[in-house]
Amino acid sequence: MPVADNLLGFGRALRRAGVPVDSSRIALAQQALVWVDWSRRGDVSDALEAVLVSRQSDREVFHELFARFFQAPVNAGLPWSLASSGADTQGGEVPQAPQRALDALASAVMLPPAPPESQDQDDEPAIDARFSASQRAHLQHADFRTLDAWEYRQVERWARDIRSAMPTQPGRRTRAGTRGAQLHWPRALREAARLEGEVVRLPKRTRREQPLPLLLLIDVSGSMERYTRLLMAFLHAATRQARRRDVFAMGTGLTDLSTAFRHADTDRMLAEASRRIPDFAGGTRLGPALQDLLRGHGRRLVGRRTVTLLITDGLDTGEPQVLDAALAGLKRHTGRLLWLNPMLRFGGYQPLARGARVLHRQVDAMLPVHNLESLQSLAQTLQRLLQV
């Protein structure tokens, strides 16, 4: 059946474009087509969309591919033709088509994703052996900016291994315990059943501790270059248990890294992040970037409990008033706003730059993140600060 073939091909193209479509979806799409009038192209598109798309961000790609796969009438005898073969020939005509859709259509030239750099892993034991105990102690306190390439690589590995307990607070879920306001009936009943119906003790529902939701805002400007990669690796590993973690890179614009951070593997996360950030090691305009965050992603900052970690050196080239207003807006939407500042490497550091002054006034606390030792103490400090 030609429609079935076309749907399979269409499904494959969607998959290549990163839309999660499996064979059960295709089967469902076939069933869905039974119910719509094929002479109405819009209905067919709507029906396939309802079945095959499950994310708003995939809709544009879907429409682009649908338009190319199932072309407008070319033959008056047919309501509209199913012509998958024409897809490739039209490739270059619409330059504004989403890159994902174009990539998916040009499958022949698609390369597999670059494999993780395997030679690094082979080298790793050798690197480790290069460092004696005293060198390790030295690196513990060394500013990340002063490291050579080998040291940087090694310190990054160590940073990933820092285990930290993220701040928690009592959640809405409960477990059986001895303290609490509510009775734990299932357990009371079980115990009573064991003692012939006698209730000798009243087990309570205790609130479970749950990790606080996190919002990570990472400055990826040129002045932060030496810190960014290392801190991203550290935060990726250290905040793994966060119940919810939204991550954005701030340069001249705003890049959403939340999906990149969902990769379990830190190397893959870093590769994906650097692919996504268009303005890596460029300038910073924190104010406008934060405004974009509030406008475009305000809905994600729901919890007043969200802990926001702002990672920047405060060397901002934007207007201080804009930054001030944006920070005030951010504070209204989140619980705590903490500034992780690598500039604290200087003993007598004072936030004097224009942006830094504004930041210092608005944030709840400023914490150092310039060497391994400061990263190790970060988690404890966080817990302490948030219990106040």
Add this chain to the structure above:
Amino acid sequence: MTSIDDLIQALQAEGYEPDRRLATAVFLALKLQRPLLLEGEPGVGKTELAKALTRVLQRQLIRLQCYDGMELREALYEWNYAAQMLHMRAALGAAEPDQIEREVYQPRYLIKRPLLQALQTPEPGALLLIDEVDRADEPFEAFLLEYLGEYQVSIPELGTVQALARPVTILTSNRTRDLHDAVKRRCLYHWMDYPDRERELAIVRRQVPQASEALSRQVAQVLARLRGPEWADQFQRHPGIAETVEWSRALVALGRQSIDPEVLAQTAGLLYKQREDIDTLSQAAASVLQPA
């Protein structure tokens, strides 16, 4: 319900104006017997659709409002422990332990929460609205999987409860977070946008019949501009359909036949709920009303 057009007409008769894409998704959800996940900004009419659909289908609406930390016992079922305990005490000595145990775990000691109620509603079945599912946490989504996939739930003491009649199931999400793929895979999906001008006008006409035609048109036009590319960036939140209707009612109550900058500034608080947004609109009232 035999076609998309029938469904559109039926929904319109119940006071809901669907666009054709939405009607197609709902129609397929009914025909393929799949849950329908509606995502969109607050105030685009997700919950209203479920309400209108219950009236069209003449089914009972069962609503499960989700919230953070929601647990199985609040969504599915809970044993009536106090009654069980009383029964145990009363039966003690009079009956065999085995018998007491059997008696204690009977359906009559089961407190049915929305999911179970929906499954046990006899023909024509219920319409289950799982509202704002993004507010619940991820463990809760896992509870839903069996229900969404098979229309059944397992209760350890009783076994599997199958649906008497498959409930029409609608999930809504404001997308404060992404739902798990396992949930999405079991549902049809529809992204709900703000209505275009024509649809908004139809809604105002239907919901606020007292408003003059000229006023309704102007309302729809102003809303379309405020959400349009020219102005959208100036505001943190966009007004939803509920705000449109509320604003139209307010203009009627003020005896307005048309909108001028003054009244727009005065009633800004009906459209926007954030102080900054209200300020922005008050200051820009004149230019918002200027013809493009």
